Amino acid sequence: MTDEAVAGHPHPDGGGSNRTGLFAGAAVGLVLCAVVGALGGYLLAGDGGDPDNRYDAGGPTPTAEATSKPPRSTPTRTPSRRPSSTAPPIGQMPLPNVVGKDFEAAREELRRLGLGVQFVFGRAGDDRTVASTNPKAGTAVKRGITVRLTVVGAAPEVVVPELVGESCNLAARRLVEDGLYPSYPTGERGAVRNQDPTGGTVARWNDRVRLYCSDAPAPEGTPTP
Numbered sequence: 001m002t003d004e005a006v007a008g009h010p011h012p013d014g015g016g017s018n019r020t021g022l023f024a025g026a027a028v029g030l031v032l033c034a035v036v037g038a039l040g041g042y043l044l045a046g047d048g049g050d051p052d053n054r055y056d057a058g059g060p061t062p063t064a065e066a067t068s069k070p071p072r073s074t075p076t077r078t079p080s081r082r083p084s085s086t087a088p089p090i091g092q093m094p095l096p097n098v099v100g101k102d103f104e105a106a107r108e109e110l111r112r113l114g115l116g117v118q119f120v121f122g123r124a125g126d127d128r129t130v131a132s133t134n135p136k137a138g139t140a141v142k143r144g145i146t147v148r149l150t151v152v153g154a155a156p157e158v159v160v161p162e163l164v165g166e167s168c169n170l171a172a173r174r175l176v177e178d179g180l181y182p183s184y185p186t187g188e189r190g191a192v193r194n195q196d197p198t199g200g201t202v203a204r205w206n207d208r209v210r211l212y213c214s215d216a217p218a219p220e221g222t223p224t225p
Contacts (some may be wrong), residue, residue, distance in 0.1 A: 038114065088140035097137035099130050103151045106130050114143035119179075119206055120150045127153035155179075155205040161194045162199025168213035170197075180204035190215030 032187040088094055093113065098106035107117045135141060158178050163171040171192045172182040180203065186193075194212040197203065 013030045050135040055177050079121050080219055092142050095133070095137055095139045095141050098149070099132060099137065101130055103130050104128070105148060106149055110147055115141065116144070116146035116147045118146050119155070120148060121155040121205065122151060122153050125153035126156065127151075128156070129153075155207075157202055157204055158207075160195075160197050160199055160203050160209055161207075163211065164199070166192050168192055168211055171211055171213075175209050175211075181206065181208045183208055183210050184213060185210055186212050186214060188213055 004214075052086065089129075095115075096109060096113070098109060101109075103119060107119075110117050129152045131152045132150045141147070158180065161174055161178060163174065166174075168184065168188050168190060168206050172184075172188070175182045190213045192211050193214050196210040196212075
């Protein structure tokens with residue numbers, strides 16, 4: 001047998017066909033493996049993607065109460081009440097607070113409101129401070145009433161004015177302004193014919209001065225009572 005014969009004919013043992021069969025079988029095996037792998041991955045992915053499968057089959061199934069959040073409770077606000085201010089009755093006014101003020105300044109403040117003033121002085125000392133009032137501050141009062149002021153110290157000195165010859169009404173107002181009390185033994189009409197104590201006498205607040213008034217002409221040499 002020559003070399004040409006060997007090259008021109010196939011090998012008598014059939015090796016070429018066997019290799020073709022092996023290749024075909026290997027290809028089929030690869031396809032099957034790919035299919036099986038894809039199917040397994042799909043099944044695994046399906047179990048992990050379902051949220052219901054995250055719980056064991058034997059465990060309790062979560063209810064709506066367990067999975068839902070409880071509603072928030074909104075605190076109830078209590079409306080605040082504004083303090084009601086009680087106005088004094090018609091024709092009245094609240095008495096201002098003058099405690100701690102100088103007694104003459106307190107008198108002027110009350111008199112501007114149309115109120116009368118009466119003083120009660122202490123026994124000693126020169127403290128002019130108002131210690132208390134009657135009625136108390138804030139009390140509803142009417143114009144014209146008299147408010148009693150208690151002063152810490154004793155009544156201060158005051159000089160009695162000369163009033164002879166003045167009208168009885170004018171003389172009385174001057175005495176009140178100076179802290180003195182007028183009295184009228186012979187009535188309140190006419191002019192002052194005499195006074196006791198006389199003008200220039202040193203007295204104290206709340207002291208009384210007698211005014212002898214008359215509407216008749218004054219006789220010459222009227223004696224001092």
